[in-house]
Amino acid sequence: MPITVVSRWTGKKEDVLRNAGRAKPIVLRLGAEDYQVAQITTGREAGQWIIVVRYRDWPSYAQTAQAMARDEEYQRMLAEGLLTTVLQERNMYVGCDV
Numbered sequence: 001m002p003i004t005v006v007s008r009w010t011g012k013k014e015d016v017l018r019n020a021g022r023a024k025p026i027v028l029r030l031g032a033e034d035y036q037v038a039q040i041t042t043g044r045e046a047g048q049w050i051i052v053v054r055y056r057d058w059p060s061y062a063q064t065a066q067a068m069a070r071d072e073e074y075q076r077m078l079a080e081g082l083l084t085t086v087l088q089e090r091n092m093y094v095g096c097d098v
Contacts, residue, residue, distance in 0.1 A: 002033075002056060003092060004053070006051070009051065010047075019085055020035075022081070023035070026074045027074070031055070031064035031067060035051070038052070045088075
């Protein structure tokens with residue numbers, strides 16, 4: 001069952017896209033299956049950004065999360081990114097077979 005993590009961020013477009021562009025290859029290298037960025041265009045969060053990261057299953061998610069916590073490049077990028085963007089919310093979704 002796939003695991004999807006959706007993070008909602010605020011920040012200037014150029015900062016969000018720069019930070020996401022730095023994060024994407026690292027997160028994919030460490031084990032995520034997909035990494036997408038989108039801007040919210042309707043509703044009360046319009047103008048904010050979402051980053052959607054997909055993992056194959058719980059073991060893949062756990063392995064990647066542990067690798068990100070240990071990866072110096074990722075940790076440096078995250079610390080620098082948090083100077084210009086703000087994490088508003090993070091949700092996890094577990095896919096189901098139907």
